Amino acid sequence: MKPVKRRGLLIILSSPSGAGKSTLARRLMQWDETLSFSVSATTRPPRPGEVDGREYYFRSRPEFLAMVEAGEMLEHAEVFGNFYGSPKGPVEAAIADGRDVLFDIDWQGGQQVTNSALKDAVVSIFILPPSIAELERRLNTRGQDSPGVIAARMSKSQAEISHWAEYDYVLINDDLDTCDAALKTILMAERLKRNRRPDLVGHVRNLNTEFEGLKT
Amino acid sequence: MKPVKRRGLLIILSSPSGAGKSTLARRLMQWDETLSFSVSATTRPPRPGEVDGREYYFRSRPEFLAMVEAGEMLEHAEVFGNFYGSPKGPVEAAIADGRDVLFDIDWQGGQQVTNSALKDAVVSIFILPPSIAELERRLNTRGQDSPGVIAARMSKSQAEISHWAEYDYVLINDDLDTCDAALKTILMAERLKRNRRPDLVGHVRNLNTEFEGLKT
Numbered sequence: 458m459k460p461v462k463r464r465g466l467l468i469i470l471s472s473p474s475g476a477g478k479s480t481l482a483r484r485l486m487q488w489d490e491t492l493s494f495s496v497s498a499t500t501r502p503p504r505p506g507e508v509d510g511r512e513y514y515f516r517s518r519p520e521f522l523a524m525v526e527a528g529e530m531l532e533h534a535e536v537f538g539n540f541y542g543s544p545k546g547p548v549e550a551a552i553a554d555g556r557d558v559l560f561d562i563d564w565q566g567g568q569q570v571t572n573s574a575l576k577d578a579v580v581s582i583f584i585l586p587p588s589i590a591e592l593e594r595r596l597n598t599r600g601q602d603s604p605g606v607i608a609a610r611m612s613k614s615q616a617e618i619s620h621w622a623e624y625d626y627v628l629i630n631d632d633l634d635t636c637d638a639a640l641k642t643i644l645m646a647e648r649l650k651r652n653r654r655p656d657l658v659g660h661v662r663n664l665n666t667e668f669e670g671l672k673t
Numbered sequence: 674m675k676p677v678k679r680r681g682l683l684i685i686l687s688s689p690s691g692a693g694k695s696t697l698a699r700r701l702m703q704w705d706e707t708l709s710f711s712v713s714a715t716t717r718p719p720r721p722g723e724v725d726g727r728e729y730y731f732r733s734r735p736e737f738l739a740m741v742e743a744g745e746m747l748e749h750a751e752v753f754g755n756f757y758g759s760p761k762g763p764v765e766a767a768i769a770d771g772r773d774v775l776f777d778i779d780w781q782g783g784q785q786v787t788n789s790a791l792k793d794a795v796v797s798i799f800i801l802p803p804s805i806a807e808l809e810r811r812l813n814t815r816g817q818d819s820p821g822v823i824a825a826r827m828s829k830s831q832a833e834i835s836h837w838a839e840y841d842y843v844l845i846n847d848d849l850d851t852c853d854a855a856l857k858t859i860l861m862a863e864r865l866k867r868n869r870r871p872d873l874v875g876h877v878r879n880l881n882t883e884f885e886g887l888k889t
Contacts, residue, residue, distance in 0.1 A: 583867075585876065589883035615884045621877055627867045629876060639865055646862030649855055651799075651843045660801065660845060661837055667805035668831045 461655035465493075465552030466647060467575055469560045469567045469624075472584035473614030475595040477630045481584065482561050484637050485644070493551040495560045498524065501539035514544065532562065532569030537609070541566070552578060557644070564620035571623070580647045582640065583624035587631035589614075677871035681709075681768030682863060683791055685776045685783045685840075688800035689830030691811040693846045697800065698777050700853050701860070709767040711776045714740065717755035730760065748778065748785030753825070757782070768794060773860070780836035787839070796863045798856065799840035803847035805830075 472478040486492050498514040500521050509515045516524070521540045524530055533542030543560060551558045552575070560570065571579050586592040592614060596607050621627050626643050630636040651657065688694040702708050714730040716737050725731045732740070737756045740746055749758030759776060767774045768791070776786065787795050802808040808830060812823050837843050842859050846852040867873065 585873075585880070589880055589887070593887075611884070611887065615881070618877065618880055621873070622867065624867055626862075626865050627870065627873050628865065629873075639861075642858055643862045643865060645855075645858045646842075649842050649844065649859060651838065651840055654843065657801075657837070657843050657845075661834065664801070664805055664834055665831070668827070671805065671809075671827065 461658065462553075463555045463653065463655055464578060465555055466557040466644075466653070467548065467552065467560065467570060467579045468492075468557055468644065469562060469570055469579060469581040470584065471562060471564055471567045471581070471617070471620075471624065472630075473586065473592060473617040474610045475592045475599070475614070476584045476586045477595075477633060477636065478561060478584050480633065481630070481637055481640055482559060485559060485640060488641060489557075489644070491556050493547070493556045493558045495543050495548055495558050495562075497541050497562065498530075498533075498544055499539060499541045501541075531573060531575070532566040534563070534565035534569075536563070536565075536613075543570070548575075557648075564617055564623065567620070568623065577652075580626075580643065581624040582626045582628065582643060583621045584636070585618065585621060585627060585629045587629060591631075677874065678769075679771045679869065679871055680794060681771055682773040682860075682869070683764065683768065683776065683786060683795045684708075684773055684860065685778060685786055685795060685797040686800065687778060687780055687783045687797070687833070687836070687840065688846075689802065689808060689833040690826045691808045691815070691830070692800045692802045693811075693849060693852065694777060694800050696849065697846070697853055697856055698775060701775060701856060704857060705773075705860070707772050709763070709772045709774045711759050711764055711774050711778075713757050713778065714746070714749075714760055715755055715757045717757075747789060747791070748782040750779070750781035750785075752779070752781075752829075759786070764791075773864075780833055780839065783836070784839065793868075796842075796859065797840040798842045798844065798859060799837045800852070801834065801837060801843060801845045803845060807847075 470478055470482055486494055496510060496514060498516050498521060500516060500518045503515050507513065525533055529545050530542040531545045531548055533540060543562065543566060548558050567581055571581055593611065596602060596610060602610065628636050628639050686694055686698055702710055712726060712730060714732050714737060716732060716734045719731050723729065741749055745761055746758040747761045747764055749756060759778065759782060764774050783797055787797055809827065812818060812826060818826065844852050844855050
C-alpha cells in the first residue's frame with residue numbers, strides 16, 4: 458500500500474510591528490528549508506528594493522479584487538487604504554505536498570485563516586513585545602519611518618495586541634534566541650501530533666500483522 | 674495585583690510493556706525536577722525490592738475499594754485480577770501548585786483521566802515499539818519474566834496498542850534519545866500554549882497601560 462502523505466501545517470505568525478516577527482520568520486525559514494513562505498499580495502506600491510513575488514505580489518486594485526471575486530484569496534483585508542491578502546493556490550499546493558506554510562499576517566488575516574476550511578491544519582502564534590517602550594524604541598531605531606508613521610503604527614499595534622487571545626500560542630519576545638527556540642519547539646511538537654502523522658496508521662497495521670503471526 | 678498561578682499539566686504516558694516507557698519517564702523526571710510523578714495504588718503484592726509509596730502504594734482490596742468509594746481515585750481499573758489506580762489528592766495538590774504530574778498508566782487509566790474533570794490539563798502520549806519482534810526481544814532480555822508471563826504480556830500489548838488513536842501524541846521508540854528529545858519538545862510546547870499561561874493576562878494589561886500613557 459502507498460504511504461499516505463502528511464498534509465502540511467499553516468503556521469500563522471502575528472505581532473505588532475517591531476516585536477521581531479520578521480526576524481523570527483526569517484530564522485525559521487533558514488532553520489527548516491522545507492518550510493514554504495506565503496508571499497502576500499498587496500495593492501500598495503512597492504518600496505525601493507522590494508521585488509514582485511519576493512516581498513509581495515504587487516497588484517492593481519482591480520487585479521486584487523478580481524482575485525478575491527474568483528475565490529483565489531485565503532484571506533484578505535484593507536489596512537490604511539491598501540488591500541493585503543494571501544493567495545490560496547501556492548498554499549494548497551505546498552500543504553498537499555506535505556510542506557508547512559509560514560504566514561506573516563495580521564490579526565484580520567489570522568482570524569480568516571483560523572476560521573477557513575483549512576482550520577484543522579492551523580497553528581497560530583502571537584509575538585508580544587516585552588514592553589511598549591521597547592516596541593517604540595525598536596521602531597525608532599529602524600529609522601525607516603517618520604514620527605507620524607510611527608505614531609500611526611503604535612495605534613495599530615494596540616489594536617493588533619488586543620487580539621492576542623485568539624492565538625494557540627503567545628510568546629513574549631524579550632530575548633530573540635529564547636523566542637526563536639520556543640518557536641521551533643512549537644513547530645516540532647505540532648508535527649508530532651497524532652492526527653498529523655498518517656504514517657502511524659501503516660505502522661500500527663504492521664504491528665498487528667506481527668501479532669497475528671505470533672498466534673499461528 | 675497578585676500574579677495568577679499557572680495550573681500544572683497531567684502528562685499521561687502509555688505504551689505496551691517493553692516499549693521503553695519507564696526509561697523515558699525516568700529520564701523526564703531527571704530532566705525536570707519540578708515534575709511530580711503520580712505513584713499508583715495497587716492491590717497486587719509488592720515484588721522484592723519494591724517500596725510502599727515509591728513504586729506503588731500497596732493496599733489491601735478493601736482499602737483500595739474504600740478509596741474508590743470515597744471518590745479518592747482519579748482513575749482505576751482491574752488488570753489480571755489486581756486493582757490499579759491513581760490517588761487524586763497528590764495530583765490535585767501538585768497541579769494547584771503549578772507543577773506538572775507524570776502518569777505512567779495504561780489505556781484504561783488514560784481514558785478515565787482524559788475524560789475526567791481535569792481533561793483540559795491533560796497531555797497524552799502513546800509510545801509505540803518499532804516492531805513486535807523488538808518488543809518481544811526487550812521483554813526476553815529483561816529476563817525478569819517467565820515465558821508464560823511474556824506470552825500474557827504480548828497479548829495485553831496488542832490490546833494496549835489498539836488504543837493508540839486516543840492519544841494526543843504518538844511516538845515510535847526506535848531510538849531512545851530521539852524519543853526522549855521528542856517527549857521533552859512536546860512538554861515544552863504544551864507549556865507555551867496560551868491558555869496555560871495566566872501570566873499573559875497581566876503582561877497584556879501592562880502593555881495597555883503603557884499605550885494609554887502615550888496618549889496623555
